[in-house]
Amino acid sequence: MNSLQVRRFSPVDVRSVIDVILPIQREEFGIAITESDQPDLHDIPGFYQVGNGDFFVAEIDGRLVGTIGLKDIGSGQGALRKMFVASDFRGRDHGVAHGLLHHLLSEARARGLQEIYLGTTDRFLAAHRFYEKNGFHPVPVEVLPPSFPRMAVDTRFYRLDLS
Numbered sequence: 001m002n003s004l005q006v007r008r009f010s011p012v013d014v015r016s017v018i019d020v021i022l023p024i025q026r027e028e029f030g031i032a033i034t035e036s037d038q039p040d041l042h043d044i045p046g047f048y049q050v051g052n053g054d055f056f057v058a059e060i061d062g063r064l065v066g067t068i069g070l071k072d073i074g075s076g077q078g079a080l081r082k083m084f085v086a087s088d089f090r091g092r093d094h095g096v097a098h099g100l101l102h103h104l105l106s107e108a109r110a111r112g113l114q115e116i117y118l119g120t121t122d123r124f125l126a127a128h129r130f131y132e133k134n135g136f137h138p139v140p141v142e143v144l145p146p147s148f149p150r151m152a153v154d155t156r157f158y159r160l161d162l163s
Contacts, residue, residue, distance in 0.1 A: 006100055006103040008049075009054075009055040011044075011045065014041070018041055020066065021084045024086075028087065029124070040081075052072040052108070055069045056069075060094065066085040066100050067082050067083065067100070068103075070116075071149055076115065077147070077148075079119075085100070098134075105162070115159060120154060121156065137159055137160070
């Protein structure tokens with residue numbers, strides 16, 4: 001029986017986090033991005049774990065299999081970033097994506113955030129369905145808060161009202 005554990009990122013996790021994220025971006029989705037293009041991954045405490053933000057990892061039987069970040073962007077708003085689940089741990093049977101998202105939303109509410117925004121690419125069709133099933137609504141780029149950390153590859157945006 002797989003035992004899913006979602007916990008706060010620790011600096012000893014950095015290599016495992018990169019090893020989950022980079023192959024998904026590069027190999028599965030063909031995004032030409034490197035580790036050095038993502039300085040946030042080498043300073044997770046300084047980038048995510050400040051203010052009302054945080055970064056969480058999912059483990060199954062001691063193996064890091066998923067990631068999710070919450071960036072505090074001010075004004076009671078947060079940006080969901082770096083949500084990735086290793087391909088062999090996706091789907092309802094494992095519950096990794098669901099566990100990560102619900103942990104993050106619970107933390108965001110407890111910290112008083114009112115809204116969560118996220119950006120993704122047109123290629124992540126399963127992600128679009130997942131976010132929509134979990135209450136996120138598509139929004140045009142023009143309604144994003146000025147402080148939203150938009151990535152160059154992001155072409156679709158979502159918002160969730162936590163109030």
